[in-house]
Amino acid sequence: MTPATPLWEFVDITKAYPGVLANDKVCIRLMPGSIHGLLGENGCGKSTMIKTLSGVQQPDSGQILHHGKPVTISDPQAARELGVATVFQEFSIVPTLSVGENIFLGNMPRSRFGVIDWAKVHNEAARVLAEMDVDVSPEAITGSLSVGEQQLVEIAKAVAMDARMIILDEPTAALGEDEIERLHQLLRNMRERGTAILYVSHRLDEVERIVDEVTILRNGCVVRASGETNINVSEIVSAMVGEDIGEHYPKEQNATKDIVLEAAGLATNSGVKDVSFSLHRGEVLGLGGVLGSGRTEIARALFGTDELTGGQITLNGKPVRFRREIDAIRAGLALVPENRKFDGLFFNFRASGNVTAASLGGLSRFGVLNLKAEEQATHDLIRDLEISTQAEEKTVNFLSGGNQQKIVIARWLFSASDILILDEPTQGIDIGAKIAVYKLINRLTRAGKSIILISSDHDELLAMSDRIAVVQHGTIVRTVDASDLTHDDLVRASADTPQSKPKEAFA
Amino acid sequence: MKRIFDTQLIGPFAAMVIVALIVALTTERFLNPGNLSNLSLQVSIVALIAIGSTIVIFAAGIDLSSGSMVALLTMILAQMLKFVGIPLVLALPLILFMGGLLGLFIGLITAYGRIPSFITTLAALIAFRGLALTFNNGSPIFSLDPALEPIFYGKLFGVPMPFFYLVFFYVLAAFTMNFTKLGREIYAVGGNPAAAVLTGINVRKVQTTTFVIAGFMTAVGAILMSARLNSGSPNYGQTLELQAIAAAVVGGASLAGGRGNILATLMGAMTIVIVQNGLNLNAAPSSVQNIVLGLIILLAVGIDMWRAEISGLMGRMFGRTSSQQSSNVKKEA
Numbered sequence: 089m090t091p092a093t094p095l096w097e098f099v100d101i102t103k104a105y106p107g108v109l110a111n112d113k114v115c116i117r118l119m120p121g122s123i124h125g126l127l128g129e130n131g132c133g134k135s136t137m138i139k140t141l142s143g144v145q146q147p148d149s150g151q152i153l154h155h156g157k158p159v160t161i162s163d164p165q166a167a168r169e170l171g172v173a174t175v176f177q178e179f180s181i182v183p184t185l186s187v188g189e190n191i192f193l194g195n196m197p198r199s200r201f202g203v204i205d206w207a208k209v210h211n212e213a214a215r216v217l218a219e220m221d222v223d224v225s226p227e228a229i230t231g232s233l234s235v236g237e238q239q240l241v242e243i244a245k246a247v248a249m250d251a252r253m254i255i256l257d258e259p260t261a262a263l264g265e266d267e268i269e270r271l272h273q274l275l276r277n278m279r280e281r282g283t284a285i286l287y288v289s290h291r292l293d294e295v296e297r298i299v300d301e302v303t304i305l306r307n308g309c310v311v312r313a314s315g316e317t318n319i320n321v322s323e324i325v326s327a328m329v330g331e332d333i334g335e336h337y338p339k340e341q342n343a344t345k346d347i348v349l350e351a352a353g354l355a356t357n358s359g360v361k362d363v364s365f366s367l368h369r370g371e372v373l374g375l376g377g378v379l380g381s382g383r384t385e386i387a388r389a390l391f392g393t394d395e396l397t398g399g400q401i402t403l404n405g406k407p408v409r410f411r412r413e414i415d416a417i418r419a420g421l422a423l424v425p426e427n428r429k430f431d432g433l434f435f436n437f438r439a440s441g442n443v444t445a446a447s448l449g450g451l452s453r454f455g456v457l458n459l460k461a462e463e464q465a466t467h468d469l470i471r472d473l474e475i476s477t478q479a480e481e482k483t484v485n486f487l488s489g490g491n492q493q494k495i496v497i498a499r500w501l502f503s504a505s506d507i508l509i510l511d512e513p514t515q516g517i518d519i520g521a522k523i524a525v526y527k528l529i530n531r532l533t534r535a536g537k538s539i540i541l542i543s544s545d546h547d548e549l550l551a552m553s554d555r556i557a558v559v560q561h562g563t564i565v566r567t568v569d570a571s572d573l574t575h576d577d578l579v580r581a582s583a584d585t586p587q588s589k590p591k592e593a594f595a
Numbered sequence: 596m597k598r599i600f601d602t603q604l605i606g607p608f609a610a611m612v613i614v615a616l617i618v619a620l621t622t623e624r625f626l627n628p629g630n631l632s633n634l635s636l637q638v639s640i641v642a643l644i645a646i647g648s649t650i651v652i653f654a655a656g657i658d659l660s661s662g663s664m665v666a667l668l669t670m671i672l673a674q675m676l677k678f679v680g681i682p683l684v685l686a687l688p689l690i691l692f693m694g695g696l697l698g699l700f701i702g703l704i705t706a707y708g709r710i711p712s713f714i715t716t717l718a719a720l721i722a723f724r725g726l727a728l729t730f731n732n733g734s735p736i737f738s739l740d741p742a743l744e745p746i747f748y749g750k751l752f753g754v755p756m757p758f759f760y761l762v763f764f765y766v767l768a769a770f771t772m773n774f775t776k777l778g779r780e781i782y783a784v785g786g787n788p789a790a791a792v793l794t795g796i797n798v799r800k801v802q803t804t805t806f807v808i809a810g811f812m813t814a815v816g817a818i819l820m821s822a823r824l825n826s827g828s829p830n831y832g833q834t835l836e837l838q839a840i841a842a843a844v845v846g847g848a849s850l851a852g853g854r855g856n857i858l859a860t861l862m863g864a865m866t867i868v869i870v871q872n873g874l875n876l877n878a879a880p881s882s883v884q885n886i887v888l889g890l891i892i893l894l895a896v897g898i899d900m901w902r903a904e905i906s907g908l909m910g911r912m913f914g915r916t917s918s919q920q921s922s923n924v925k926k927e928a
Contacts, residue, residue, distance in 0.1 A: 391793075393792070393793070412795070412797075413792060413793055413794070413795045414795035414796075414797070416795075417794070417795040418795075423793055425790075425793055430789060431787070431789035431790045431792070431793055432790055432793070433787065433790060434782075434783055434786040434787050434790055434791075434853070435786060435787065435853075436782060436785070436786035436787075436853035436854050437782070437783070437786060441779065441782070441783070444779075445779075445783055445790070445791070445794040445796070446794040446795055448776045448779055448780065448796075449776070451776075452775070452776040455775045455776050455777060456774055456775055456776075457774055457775060457776055457779060459774065499794070
């Protein structure tokens with residue numbers, strides 16, 4: 089399957105930033121028709137490597153060979169001309185433009201008079217999408233598509249420019265199970281056609297499924313490069329972390345019989361309908377379901393963000409009504425939102441401002457903040473949760489994703505909330521930080537707090553939840569003990585089963 | 596204290612000192628006590644209004660209305676003093692109240708009407724100037740009250756009164772921004788409004804409050820303007836809103852919101868006024884003054900934006916190379 093000459097060879101690539109050696113003599117060989125996994129924890133030098141490969145920055149030293157000939161990738165344009173396409177973690181599509189326009193952005197087909205040839209834009213885009221087996225109209229406004237579809241449009245850009253090498257940085261971070269499968273099928277098709285694919289991901293189960301070869305980085309160096317097709321997850325993990333990490337999911341059973349929160353027949357205009365469940369003290373209730381099934385909307389309904397059009401929330405036996413978020417916060421609820429960058433963190437604040445943001449009322453007297461108490465509490469939480477001590481002095485945009493996520497959770501530790509809704513709490517953070525979040529969940533439940541966990545990582549959801557409520561089309565279709573479910577059960581239960589479709593038609 | 600006098604002040608302070616040195620070198624008259632006292636008079640009105648403009652900017656808004664609001668409020672004050680016969684001690688608090696009220700009005704439309712503040716205050720900029728013209732058939736009103744002038748020209752212990760207003764309001768503003776719940780909420784709303792909502796901060800109320808503060812500070816500026824000229828005029832305060840915003844920007848406030856130091860705005864205002872003063876002393880025409888002011892704004896924001904590149908350049912110029920860079924040099928050689 090693999091021809092003898094590599095398409096690209098990166099030899100002894102070294103790149104230093106002030107104070108850090110981000111890449112130290114990294115070598116990667118990419119074969120045509122092969123999917124190459126680039127793995128490692130946050131801060132291991134993956135992003136630096138991607139930037140070098142895509143021409144965003146220049147290496148300090150090292151050699152780049154294309155078809156065996158030395159080349160320099162002076163800028164992203166040069167990378168494009170050499171057939172390298174990069175799909176960055178943060179999408180580079182313009183949401184207000186059509187799919188066709190996005191696919192040909194910066195490279196619009198022109199007619200004779202220099203005018204954009206719209207017929208060609210749409211026909212070509214339609215051809216590319218059909219080739220990829222993606223059922224999206226080239227005329228659709230990209231922002232109106234699901235995140236998964238937007239991701240596919242992003243890849244369509246690479247296909248349209250006939251890239252011989254595609255770099256995918258965390259392509260599945262925002263995708264649901266069926267969308268991931270679609271993406272993987274697409275990648276396999278591209279592999280058949282001889283494209284070299286560099287696949288960067290934190291989701292190791294996926295890596296195992298799709299990758300032909302791996303390169304694992306740690307502290308800027310290659311710790312493992314393998315041409316073997318069968319490398320298992322635990323080997324990868326120990327190579328990445330550099331030690332045996334022990335139990336991946338350190339679940340504790342802390343659930344009790346007392347019911348702290350009960351939802352009956354909740355409905356909102358954002359698509360939540362007839363949601364009923366109960367949450368016990370010390371319990372982790374997992375919400376499973378595909379992307380867009382309404383899990384985040386249920387969280388918003390509980391937190392007072394979306395107005396309830398029906399139903400009743402009962403807290404410790406008393407009926408409550410949250411008109412705004414502050415009502416829910418005062419009642420002891422907390423929400424760690426899905427996208428910490430978008431609506432979780434204040435990047436203009438250091439850790440302290442982020443930690444106390446939801447408790448400013450309690451921290452102040454007559455409107456004057458107790459800054460000493462703030463610094464002390466932040467200091468303690470940073471030590472306690474093993475957050476980088478840089479967070480005390482620097483604004484949080486300088487921190488890694490794992491540290492950032494811990495700070496968002498620390499906010500709700502500081503506010504002494506009793507019920508925490510964690511929406512995708514481990515998305516885009518490395519394994520070490522994930523385990524830290526799991527331990528934090530244990531600590532919270534041990535202290536009698538209750539957790540509603542939303543996660544698209546099925547293994548995580550199964551392992552960390554006591555019970556799992558399966559969400560479909562904005563409602564909970566059934567609730568079962570996590571121990572009674574297997575990974576496959578959950579995938580099947582979350583997916584739109586044929587039996588449920590006729591019911592939908594009547595609804 | 597460490598928090599107020601943080602590194603954000605170093606740049607604007609250095610800029611102010613450098614500008615003052617240059618001006619002092621070009622004209623001897625700059626350091627005359629008379630000129631320095633005149634300087635504090637000149638800077639006072641724009642610097643006081645800039646407190647409000649800056650706080651609005653901290654919450655990721657913009658206030659274009661202050662110049663026109665000054666004209667409107669001086670006309671209302673003149674009308675009250677000259678034609679209605681309201682005594683000064685009553686008229687002044689009324690003006691301050693009206694300033695806050697106009698700000699509240701703008702704030703409510705902006706925050707609850709979900710109209711960008713650029714638009715609401717642009718509308719106010721135009722409408723307030725029009726409103727000011729409806730008084731006294733659009734003519735200025737002179738000789739308002741002999742007791743008005745000392746508010747601006749009076750001295751305490753030989754120091755001009757505006758100096759004390761500046762100290763009072765800047766201390767109050769710095770305290771509010773750095774030590775109070777309101778200040779923190781303003782920075783939070785400017786930094787990330789979506790996150791502020793989810794932490795239970797009443798974003799709309801905070802945004803509205805910033806405009807009330809801006810309206811109030813504009814009223815303070817309007818009173819000083821009237822006192823300075825003992826008159827009211829629909830033509831006062833032209834481009835004052837832009838000078839106030841310029842002071843904030845030169846002081847390093849980010850127009851994206853959430854970042855900046857209120858005391859740096861005072862330095863920004865001083866820098867601008869010192870440059871104007873220097874050009875005045877050198878008999879430069881007002882056209883040149885405007886061109887220079889434009890360049891200063893560009894330079895101030897530019898320096899902020901290109902900070903990384905500039906420090907890299909400085910490093911190379913003064914031989915502060917890291918080991919990595921020197922090894923590169925070796926390879927190239």
